Amino acid sequence: MKPTTISLSIAVIQLSSFAGFSAESVPLTNQTTVVFASIDAGQEALKTPDRYTKSLSRFDLESRLRTRDDVTAADLMQYSAEQVVAWSDEDRAKLEPIIASIGRRFAEYNIPLPPKILLIQTTGKEEGDAAYCRRHAVIFPRRYVRFPAEQLEPIFIHELFHVLSSHNEALRNSLYEIIGFKPCPEIALPESLANFKITNPDGPSLNYYIELDVDGQRRLAVSLLHSPERFDPLQGRTFFQYLKFHLLVVERDGDDWRVVKESDKPLLLDPKQTPSFHQQIGSNTKY
Structure with missing residues (x-):
């Protein structure tokens, strides 16, 4: 060299x-x-x-x-x-x-x-x-x-x-179960919600449900991020400023899962008014 x-x-x-x-x-x-x-x-x-x-x-x-x-x-x-x-x-x-x-x-x-x-x-x-x-x-x-x-x-x-x-699906299922969520098939949203869903890239699917006690009644629900209105580019807001978090009630009939409706509208629960939700997830989310 x-x-x-x-x-x-x-x-x-x-x-x-x-x-x-x-x-x-x-x-x-x-x-x-x-x-x-x-x-x-x-x-x-x-x-x-x-x-x-x-x-x-x-x-x-x-x-x-x-x-x-x-x-x-x-x-x-x-x-x-x-x-x-x-x-x-x-x-x-x-x-x-x-x-x-x-x-x-x-x-x-x-x-x-x-x-x-x-x-x-x-x-x-x-x-x-x-x-x-x-x-x-x-x-x-x-x-x-x-x-x-x-x-x-x-x-x-x-x-x-x-x-x-x-x-790691098996690990994911185990971790989610710690906070009360279990796997289910992907939930198909009615059009009234499908067009307004806000998708989180960290968890884009609606395929985990949680069992809740709602006024003494057993309910199954999935977490849903959505907007109450269509996006307006003239308002200068980001999607975060439209975002609402609700628990969408679903029901199971054998292998079929579907959204529960009341008065022909999807049944949405306010997580802040659902104590059994926070009893299970603790402080896991800021939504």
Whole structure:
């Protein structure tokens, strides 16, 4: 090896040790690596159909694309891909110790995460400026990356939980049962609700129910996020400002599950007025 080559090698080693240098991927656990997505990789991930894109309602599409024009899931996937931004060395340098901290917290557990977690940064315009996950990807809006570490770390762990649960059905069922939810077939919504459903990419399906005591009567219900009105692009509101959370009462007849109606309208329960709901879930949700 020539002296110039040796000098260059030493320089590379020194650069790699410099505090400002950041890797493209960082180990989270012995089995899982977090990869900082390039723009191309992030766009490909967000343009790939999945449970979320197959569950989108008219309200989902209109509110995220901020229009009342006829739009499709493909339009939203394309728009989402266009929001992907590159990770800077500064971004990666900030996130690496957060990932290492989470890794230390996970070390004593055998957590069956996918081998690769894709970390994507976006403008946030595609999902109300909120963090979310899709398949094996965690998506942070740009503003989240600017959060202090103590604020960003629990958000990252929250999204990793959803990645974990989406890849492990048996584990997901066990965890959901802790707070009273059990699996059921996907609930088909009547049109009056279907067009106004607000889909959470972290949990896009309506396929877990909870048993409730409502005025001494046994009721089965699924959690439903929805809007009481159609999206209006002229009002300047995001979908979060339309969002209502109710418990949609369902009933089972053998293998058939259907929405319960009263006065020809779907029966919706206010969770705040349903003590048996909070007795089971505790403080698991802020809805």
